[in-house]
Amino acid sequence: MMTKVVTAKEMRALDHHTINEVGIPALVLMERAALAITDHILALPKEKRHQVVIVVGNGNNGGDGLAVARLLHLAGTPVKLLFVMPPAQASEENRVQQHTCAYYQIPATTDLATLKDATLIVDAIFGIGIDREVTGHYREVIEAINQAPAPVVAVDIPSGLNTDTGEAMGVAVKAASTVTLAYPKIGLTTPDGEEFAGRIVIADKVGIYDI
Numbered sequence: 379m380m381t382k383v384v385t386a387k388e389m390r391a392l393d394h395h396t397i398n399e400v401g402i403p404a405l406v407l408m409e410r411a412a413l414a415i416t417d418h419i420l421a422l423p424k425e426k427r428h429q430v431v432i433v434v435g436n437g438n439n440g441g442d443g444l445a446v447a448r449l450l451h452l453a454g455t456p457v458k459l460l461f462v463m464p465p466a467q468a469s470e471e472n473r474v475q476q477h478t479c480a481y482y483q484i485p486a487t488t489d490l491a492t493l494k495d496a497t498l499i500v501d502a503i504f505g506i507g508i509d510r511e512v513t514g515h516y517r518e519v520i521e522a523i524n525q526a527p528a529p530v531v532a533v534d535i536p537s538g539l540n541t542d543t544g545e546a547m548g549v550a551v552k553a554a555s556t557v558t559l560a561y562p563k564i565g566l567t568t569p570d571g572e573e574f575a576g577r578i579v580i581a582d583k584v585g586i587y588d589i
C-alpha cells in the first residue's frame with residue numbers, strides 16, 4: 379500500500395483535526411513524537427550516544443527536540459541543549475518542554491563550539507513551519523551543524539528544507555537520518571530532499587489520523 383505523503387498545509391490540517399476534532403492535545407502528540415525519535419536514537423550504536431547535542435528552535439519542532447532531550451537524559455544518555463534563539467519567544471508547547479528540561483537540569487548553551495564535541499547532533503530547529511529563506515544566526519547554526527563531525531538525526535524534516543519542494547531555503551541541514559512524524563512530507567520524496575534527509579524513518583504512530 380503506497381504510503382500517503384503530505385504537504386505542510388495538509389500536515390497542519392491533520393494536526394488541527396487530531397487536536398481539535400479527535401481531541402488529542404498538541405503536547406500529547408509532541409510526547410508521542412519524542413518517544414518515536416528517542417527510540418530511533420537509542421537504537422543507534424552506543425558510541426554515537428556519548429554526547430548528544432540537541433539544537434532547538436522556538437517552535438514545536440524545537441519542542442519535540444526538548445522532549446527528546448528529557449527522554450534521553452532519563453535513559454542515561456549524556457545530552458546538551460543548544461538554543462538557537464533566546465528561548466523567551468518560544469511557542470506554548472516549546473515553553474512547557476523548556477520548563478521540564480530545566481527541572482531535570484539538562485545542560486543548555488548557545489555556544490556553537492558545543493557542536494564540535496558532539497558524537498550525535500539532533501536537528502530540532504525548524505520542521506514544517508519553515509516559511510522563508512534561512513538567514514543570519516540560523517544560517518550560521520545550520521552551517522556549523524553541517525561542518526561538525528557528528529552525524530545528524532533530523533526531527534520531522536532537515537531544518538532549512540522546504541517541506542513541499544525539498545529545496546534548501548538558502549541552506550539546509552544534511553542529515554544521516556530523518557524521523558518524520560505521522561506521514562512523510564512530500565519534499566522528502568524529491569531528489570534534493572532525499573539528499574538532505576538521509577535514511578527516512580516514518581513515525582506513523584504519532585498522530586491519530588482517522589481521515
Ligand SMILES: NC(=O)C1=CN([C@@H]2O[C@H](COP(=O)(O)OP(=O)(O)OC[C@H]3O[C@@H](n4cnc5c(N)ncnc54)[C@H](O)[C@@H]3O)[C@@H](O)[C@H]2O)[C@H](O)CC1
Nearest residue numbers: 407408437438439504505506507508509510511512534559
Ligand atoms: N505532526 C505531528 O505529529 C506533530 C508535529 N509537531 C512538530 O511541530 C513542527 C511544526 O511546528 P511549528 O511551531 O509550526 O513550526 P516550526 O517549529 O517548524 O518552526 C518554528 C518557527 O520558525 C519560524 N521560522 C520559519 N522559517 C524561518 C526562517 N527561515 N528563519 C527564522 N525563523 C523561521 C516560524 O515562525 C515558525 O513558527 C513539526 O515539524 C513537528 O516537528 C508537534 O510536535 C506535534 C506533533
Ligand SMILES: [K+]
Nearest residue numbers: 501504535537
Ligand atoms: K528539523
